[in-house]
Amino acid sequence: MPLVPERIRAMNASVKLLLIVREPVTRAISDYTQLRAHASTGTPLIPMPTPTSSSNPKTFEQLVLHPNGTINESYRPLAISVYHNYLHRWLECFRRDQILVVNGDLLIEDPVVQIQKIERFLGLEPRIDSNNFYFNETKGFYCLRNETSDRCLRETKGRRHPRVDPLVVSKLRKYFGEHNQKFYELIGEDLGWPEE
């Protein structure tokens, strides 16, 4: 949405923003998994760009590559992973120090550290520590815990991803290499995402 940064600045020019990003190929697979789950229940999140049938959905590989093997850059889950295309518009409206880039992969691995960074960024009194989380073996993710209850994110968060052909993953990582460098330049930080 091109006008969103301007509209948010008009609402509050000193707002603090959180940008949660994940390694782009994993994010695209996650997005595909989510779209496929919604298609199979008949509740698409957005109109599906290609005809799909829940009994015979296209594979990730079929959607990200053209039949001649080139990358289908207009496939939305890939296009959304080209983060610099979106971030530059936000940086035209907000100072860099108004945006905290949160590494979504580290948020999964060790939520406490990332949430403590967010607390500091927002200037909040530190409240979160390792007592607020436990690793749920069944879910395969950290879940919240307080004195009275435990709470995991819904089953729609943390779905099992399909196996993707490693050659396709490698091709996509090479494709994203240049885009990731542009993103690192914008944020002034190298997130170390693999280029193979």
Ligand SMILES: Nc1ncnc2c1ncn2[C@@H]1O[C@H](COP(=O)(O)OS(=O)(=O)O)[C@@H](OP(=O)(O)O)[C@H]1O
């Ligand atoms: N603690 C915990 N439990 C479950 N899931 C977790 C957790 N922390 C991060 N994640 C990751 O959040 C991913 C879904 O978030 P999204 O931003 O894609 O959600 S949204 O649908 O856009 O609202 C989701 O992506 P998928 O794994 O692809 O389902 C998770 O990996």
